[in-house]
Amino acid sequence: MLFGLFRKPFLFFGNPFLPKELADPQRILITHFGGTADIVRSMPLLVALRYRFPHADIAWLIEEKTAPLVLDHWAVNRLIVVQHNWYKHLSEIRRVRCRLQSFAPHVAVDPQNSWSSSLAAWLSRATYRIGFGKKQSRRLHNVHIITDETHRIERNLQLLQPFGIFGCDIGFDLPEFEKDRLTAKNVLRRIGMPDDFVLLHISADTPSSRWHEERYASLAKNLYDQWNLPSLVTWTGDEAESHRAERVVLASGGAAALVQQTSLVDRRSLAKVATLFVGSDTAELQIAAAVGTTCIGLFGPTSAWENAPVGEEHRTIQVAGPEKRRHETFHEWMDALTVESVYEKCDEVLTTISQPASAPGKVMPIESWSVQKKVA
Numbered sequence: 001m002l003f004g005l006f007r008k009p010f011l012f013f014g015n016p017f018l019p020k021e022l023a024d025p026q027r028i029l030i031t032h033f034g035g036t037a038d039i040v041r042s043m044p045l046l047v048a049l050r051y052r053f054p055h056a057d058i059a060w061l062i063e064e065k066t067a068p069l070v071l072d073h074w075a076v077n078r079l080i081v082v083q084h085n086w087y088k089h090l091s092e093i094r095r096v097r098c099r100l101q102s103f104a105p106h107v108a109v110d111p112q113n114s115w116s117s118s119l120a121a122w123l124s125r126a127t128y129r130i131g132f133g134k135k136q137s138r139r140l141h142n143v144h145i146i147t148d149e150t151h152r153i154e155r156n157l158q159l160l161q162p163f164g165i166f167g168c169d170i171g172f173d174l175p176e177f178e179k180d181r182l183t184a185k186n187v188l189r190r191i192g193m194p195d196d197f198v199l200l201h202i203s204a205d206t207p208s209s210r211w212h213e214e215r216y217a218s219l220a221k222n223l224y225d226q227w228n229l230p231s232l233v234t235w236t237g238d239e240a241e242s243h244r245a246e247r248v249v250l251a252s253g254g255a256a257a258l259v260q261q262t263s264l265v266d267r268r269s270l271a272k273v274a275t276l277f278v279g280s281d282t283a284e285l286q287i288a289a290a291v292g293t294t295c296i297g298l299f300g301p302t303s304a305w306e307n308a309p310v311g312e313e314h315r316t317i318q319v320a321g322p323e324k325r326r327h328e329t330f331h332e333w334m335d336a337l338t339v340e341s342v343y344e345k346c347d348e349v350l351t352t353i354s355q356p357a358s359a360p361g362k363v364m365p366i367e368s369w370s371v372q373k374k375v376a
Contacts, residue, residue: 018164021106021127025163028056029105029124031117033063033082036264036283037307038152039070040172040290042111045156048168049109050075052160059103061096061120068265069287072175078103087116093123100124107163110141111156130159150305170310172290176272184269188232191257198223198231198346199271199288200256201279202248203241208301209280211334213244217251218339219278219346224255227350229275231256234267234284276349278342280334281307289314294353296345300333313353315345 028049032042039062049058059078060070067081080099086092100123108121110131118140121129132155133144143162149155153170160168188195200220204210220231233256235245242261249258259270268287271277277288277295281302289295289309297308299318308316319336 018162019128022163025053025056025106027103027105027107028053028058029080029100029103029108029121029126030058030060030076031108031110031120031124032112033061033066033117034112034114036066036069037281037286038112039066040283040286041152041307042156043070043073043172043174043290044153044168044170045109045111045159046070046073046075047171047173048157048160048165049163051168052163052165057103059105061100061117068263069268072177073173074175075173082120087119096120097123109159111159115140128162130162132159151308151310152306153310174268174290180265180269180272183266184273187259187262187266187270188273191232191259193230193232193257195273196229196275198229198276198278199234199274199293200231200248201234201236201267201277201282201284202245203234203236203282203284204280205282206301209282209334210244211280211298211337213248214251215337215339215342216248216278217253217256219342220248220252220256222339222343223346224252226347229350232259232270232274233257234259234262234270236262236267236282236284275353276346278346285309294349296342296349298334298337298342300337313349315349317341317345 030046032039057077058075059080060076061080061082062070063084064081067079070076070079082096083092086096100120105124105126108124108126108129110117110121113132113134118131122140128143129141130143130145131141132147133141138144145158145161147155147158149158157168200216202213202216223229223231233245233248235241245258249256267284268291271284271288271293272291274293277285277293279285280298285295285297286309289311295309295314297304297314297316299316304316304318317337319333
């Protein structure tokens, strides 16, 4: 990673040439209320700010639907929760402005870099408002960062340069709670799932990013036959996604079990205890990587170069295609990802992180896993 290569002494001792508000800010505001995946990708920025300024009061402007991800994070002092599309209503703009100005940040950092997030930074009256200087936000930021980084996490970390931070490790530091472990344990006990399992998240943000359910089922069969690892199928969305998940389980021949509707916190808890995560470019993929689970990311119309999980332990699969991606027209990109190519990546990862319960090719008796009796 680029940010692990450039370390300078003043990262830890301060830079005497920086303004006081940047060298030692007392109050920092992060303006990011985007999607869940983008929130996760902004957490390394939060963690780096906390390590660099341990006594600063750090607030995060966030939407209600994604607030649970950051609510208990040790690096943030307070959340300023806003409604979706708050900037479209004058009364909400006034309310948000009042809350931001009562916090009175010295610095506002805008990794989302949208018109609405830069508006929030401007409303806060922060002395320094740091962003990427795109056309829609250039006039509202007064510190512009020019970046040539491809990956979104590394791009976000370049917003630390005005603080004198030119190199830092990438860490998410998501909190672990006993209640989360109990949640995952109860779910696994209820369906009879063993401790070692593969988490298959079959939903996707767009129809063209979905991998076909028959391929998920075939992958589950291969993982069970070769590694004695059952699969747990999770999903998000409407009733149609629930039916897709059911079809995966039925076609797996008893190699997979289904989890009914889950919350974001539930899926985070399950991802934490899973042996391996397999899924498309979704928030669940980013969350699984953030909690330390090895991931296989399936990329079709979205770019793995920008969104892949960070870490050498993870694997991504993407067919070549043009740089400009139109989600609604490239279903064939996901179709090009064969079961064999995905299983090859799974086998590669499992070989490095564990040993099979029995030699490959020797199938564990079906009676030893209770959920198979229910599905068969």
